[in-house]
Amino acid sequence: MDCIEMDRILIGTDDVEHLPIRAKDHLAGCQRCREFLTMLREAQRSETTPPEFVQHLEERMLEGLRPVQPMRQHYLFLGFAAVVVSVVGIAVLRIGAFALVAMSPFQTAAVLCALAGAAVLLADSVVRQMVPGSKHHVEPKILPFLILASLLILILLLFQFHHERHFWRNAWRCMQPGASIGMVAAVPFWYLLRQGAVLSPRVTGVSTGVLAGLVGASVLEIHCANLSAAHIVVSHLGLPLLGSVVGYAIGLGVELMERRAFGQKRD
Amino acid sequence: MERYQQADPAAPGALVRALTPTLLRFFRNQPASRAHADDLVQETWMRIHRVRHTYRPGEPVLPWVYAIARRVRIDGYRRKRRIESYETAVDVLPDCPERPDCHHPLPQFDALVVALPESQREVVTMLKVRGLSLEEVARATSSTVGAVKQKAHRAYQRLRKLLEVSPESAP
Numbered sequence: 407m408d409c410i411e412m413d414r415i416l417i418g419t420d421d422v423e424h425l426p427i428r429a430k431d432h433l434a435g436c437q438r439c440r441e442f443l444t445m446l447r448e449a450q451r452s453e454t455t456p457p458e459f460v461q462h463l464e465e466r467m468l469e470g471l472r473p474v475q476p477m478r479q480h481y482l483f484l485g486f487a488a489v490v491v492s493v494v495g496i497a498v499l500r501i502g503a504f505a506l507v508a509m510s511p512f513q514t515a516a517v518l519c520a521l522a523g524a525a526v527l528l529a530d531s532v533v534r535q536m537v538p539g540s541k542h543h544v545e546p547k548i549l550p551f552l553i554l555a556s557l558l559i560l561i562l563l564l565f566q567f568h569h570e571r572h573f574w575r576n577a578w579r580c581m582q583p584g585a586s587i588g589m590v591a592a593v594p595f596w597y598l599l600r601q602g603a604v605l606s607p608r609v610t611g612v613s614t615g616v617l618a619g620l621v622g623a624s625v626l627e628i629h630c631a632n633l634s635a636a637h638i639v640v641s642h643l644g645l646p647l648l649g650s651v652v653g654y655a656i657g658l659g660v661e662l663m664e665r666r667a668f669g670q671k672r673d
Numbered sequence: 674m675e676r677y678q679q680a681d682p683a684a685p686g687a688l689v690r691a692l693t694p695t696l697l698r699f700f701r702n703q704p705a706s707r708a709h710a711d712d713l714v715q716e717t718w719m720r721i722h723r724v725r726h727t728y729r730p731g732e733p734v735l736p737w738v739y740a741i742a743r744r745v746r747i748d749g750y751r752r753k754r755r756i757e758s759y760e761t762a763v764d765v766l767p768d769c770p771e772r773p774d775c776h777h778p779l780p781q782f783d784a785l786v787v788a789l790p791e792s793q794r795e796v797v798t799m800l801k802v803r804g805l806s807l808e809e810v811a812r813a814t815s816s817t818v819g820a821v822k823q824k825a826h827r828a829y830q831r832l833r834k835l836l837e838v839s840p841e842s843a844p
Contacts, residue, residue, distance in 0.1 A: 409833070410830075413826060413829040413830065413833075414826065416829065417800065417807070417822060417825045417826060417829065418807065438833065438836075438837070441836060442829075442832070442833055442836060445781050445782050445785065445832070445836060446782070446801055448781060448782045449782040449783075449786075449797075449798075449801040449802050454694070455693050455694050455697060459693075459711065460686075460689055460690055460693055462715075463689045463693065463714075463715060463718050464685055464686045464689050466715075466718070466719070466722075467685035467689065467718060467722050468682060468685055471680045471682065471685065472680055473678065473679050473680040474678050474680075474725055474726040475726060476678055476726060476727075476728065476729055476730055477726050477727050477729065479729065535815065536727070537727050537729065538724070538727060538736075538737050538740035538741050538744075539732065539733070539735075539736035539737035539738075539739070539740045539812045539813055540812060540815075541808070541811070541812055542811070542812075542815055542816065542817060543817070544817070545815065545816055545817060545820065546815055602724075602727055603720075603723075603724035603727040603741070605740055605741065605743075605744040605815075606744070606815065609815075661748075664748065665748050665751055
């Protein structure tokens, strides 16, 4: 056993009693590791707290203490899912599902499954971000971009590039209703976010913005019969990307307001 | 924590007494928050009080508390940095003129941990000061166990190097 392996063990525990025998053997013969372990264990000494400080905190917390109902994560997730399904459903009913006729069954199934999967992953991540100390399988700041990259690859694999005469005009015409639909979805998302404790408004803003953008993109994927890969990437997938920028900006604004309120309290 | 959610008047006191010393240590381990540790602890408890409904019964309490404390520290740090950017240096001032203990050397762990990058310092502090598990640190930092392990491993390598060159470890 070497010192690097010893480090790996010490990350888990620095209680000598619980170290494996080979780690104990290494420790007996390695001065560096003994010093290192002593230094780490020294970290655990506790800080003295003045009793009047604790008393003051207790009193402040007892002011207006009322029972609260613990937040139900599943209901929140269902709330996000209901918003996605209802906004997409109502929008498609109003503007039509022309793309379903133009796409092959395989393309339809692949695109709709991918969009639904992406929405589920993002909604789950947003709900976990609303509950401090939740377990994350993928870091929330990476997930939206992983999802966007996966969707981009899928679109490039499923659709082909065609020459279009009025590419930008068509893209803009397609993006406008998509963006409006995304904004409609963002309003109930904002209400749902306010039910939890968002600790990183910028990260949560990006995730929620991408989710709102995905709602718009899903409607366009069902509605728009233009199957050119370039059009889908720019005008449909552009929506979640736009949503991430807007979400980041809103999150930044919220963070600045919170910081200002915190500063005023301290002053 | 569950009794606190049910408004049991004895619960806030029990929580404050159990967790305040380690929260203070958590803030004092970070150079940016050391001077305002008391304020930050107070703000952490106020936020905990405000968002107590987000604690889910049966889940570990410490990651929930540390996730909130971490956010308070970040807000405090950014605010301090903003204020410092407006301030004009007029003279060289002593570090802490009134405090009698300010010229005492820091304990070895605290002195070494200061040299670590922010994210590594945070992980090591949670792991070693409060004895959180890897999973709990991952929850508190909205990260994954793998990422926490990697940060801790890098931090340990750096701490070992610093320990070797520190004068206290010299024979």
